[in-house]
Amino acid sequence: MNSAIHALLIGFRATIANVRANVQTFFISVVTIAISIGILGLFLIIFFNLNGFFASWNQQVQLIAYLKDDISLSQKNNLEELFKTNARVQSTEEVSKDRAWQEFRLSQAERSGLELDLGFNPLPASYRIRFKMSDNRLLHISEFAEKIQKLPGVESVEYGKNWISRFEKFMVFCRVFLMATGALLSFGLILIISNTIRLSIYSRQDEIELMLLIGATPHFVKIPFLLEGMLQGLCGSLLSLGLMGVIYYYLKSEFQASIESIARGMDFQFISEPFLLILVGASVLIGLVASYISTYQYMQVLNKR
């Protein structure tokens, strides 16, 4: 245990020496990592905010059941009974033909300043049904809509099905896009860090050979370079997230009011804490993998002599 700690301490010292000997290369690598993590972080921020927008929109979705003009009292009672017995329904509101027409005329007058007068009322009566919040709220709405659509006395149902389905598809695309971008950037980062570590190895080639000559274990030789790769990943991700944090707070203070007016109740979000940790962890892991590849390849070449 003591010898492991000792080896690690020596490894840390050698890592610092490596960084000092190649400050410029280390800095370039850290900035490249920061840019890559920044790109990924930006996509994540967009994704989180779209998700937030979708969630706030989801809360506002309600089911409207339009009734036929000739609906009978017993058919209406049947419908109301169905609403009452569905545990997921929060509230129902009956909108008569007259009220619907009145509301429509009022909203038209507000928008265009014109008073509508057709001489007849073309709008049907309806029920506005609100659902309780739950994980599968949209699914429940869609299932219930299908059920009542077939009932006698119901003309049609409306809950923005097409929009919801389009938005859901868009979010799936966003997820796939994020994963593909993440994978591509990770691959690029592995190549960049691995090259930086290779440079670091070549700059200390004499020292490495000497270490092996005087009885160092392969692990002892590899540790400083593995630590250097991890350090690059850590510094790059922290630099990137730090900068993104600053930009985020600036944008939030400047534009939060505008965002709220566009999407009511929506808060401009940063990357969530678990994802921040995942980004930093992934970056450190990428650094480790990249430096492992370089040191492994170099040691293979040495061993083949």
Added chain:
Amino acid sequence: MIQLFNVIKKYGSGNPALDDISLKIERGEFVFLTGPSGAGKTTILKVLFGWEDFEEGQVLVQGINVGKLNADNMHTLRRSIGVIFQDYKLLTNKTVFENVAFAQEVTNRDRKTIKFKTWEALKNVGLTPKKDSFPPQLSGGEQQRVAIARAMVNAPPIILADEPTGNLDQEISLEILKLFEELNRNGATIVFATHNQDILKLGNHRVITLNRGKVVSS
């Protein structure tokens, strides 16, 4: 202590660098390995500390079968050998003290022991006043003495020296030879490769002569 049985080592498709070499060096012996350039002196040393592999034969060092070692356990052999080179192989960005201490750091010794042993090794080669100097600030003889201090600091039972006086004048060479003889008196087995006939005459030790990868006399 050191035994080679019918060792053959080839570089590419040319003549073998070591051609069916068999020899034995006893514990505590001081042996000169000599021969013209290309005779195989350096190759034998490299084979002994596992830096070069070989095609045929067997090599035993301290009871370790060198041919059976791999990258992961090679350090067990190398920790029992101190190696000295003609070009010293000192780290120019480290001080004299750090160069000698470095050989112990890789073996995971604690700092206190490292400090004590390094000081002792530098005292033995007469370099304590230069402990904070960097190798380029030293003369050839002084650099070679640092290399000797580094090789002996872990008290290995075997010391292999590849032309350690090759870059030095006669007077300094003699000083270096005396240092090796001192190490030998303290129990180390020394294999000293040189083509310098004056050194061979000065040291009254067994001489193994190689030519074109073969042992000519032993």
